[in-house]
Amino acid sequence: MNREVVEQLKANNDNLQIPREINHWIYFLEKKSREDFKRNLNSNFYRIVEEETLQESEFPFQLIISHTSTVEFETINHITTELLKKTIEAGGNYDGWESLIIERK
Template sequence: MKVLDSLSENGDLKDKEREVMHWAYFPSDSSCNQFAAWVKSENYELHFTGKDEDSSDCYTKFTHVGAMHLVDITNHTIKLGKKARELGGRYDGWETSVEKK
């Protein structure tokens, strides 16, 4: 909700579709790679899978294109969080650009 509120406060056009970046972290390469394969099977675009420079965790960075309606983004975050937890990891959130035109 904080991100959606911030977008709105900055004049975002919530109907305009744009790229949304997501992250998920895992304690093992195996679970990270399983999540990355699942992300791709769910039609997300995978941008990175590998070690975090600041910790021993493996993480994935991936995107989807969508609008900024609460129900739309929540459908993604709930599904992503559930799958990350199933694999022993954690979904770390999302970010996107403010679209005014």
């Protein structure tokens, strides 16, 4: 999935080397799992953007977090791999990331 997003950014003339805010969507079965995940989150790197409880969802406890970095494949792949591991450990579901396009000049 990371490669697809990075390739889409490249196709839109994105300068992948410019740091920018990147949002990640994570969902949990239980509120406690979301709270545990948040407690173990590196607050020096990530910030919490939004928390919501969704109706009629298999994983109703949504968490959106962000950090600032480049979106070069190796960098974003390392970050999402670590988030995926932590999400699975907390019983959650990592649903991906997004970034604004920063065009080359």
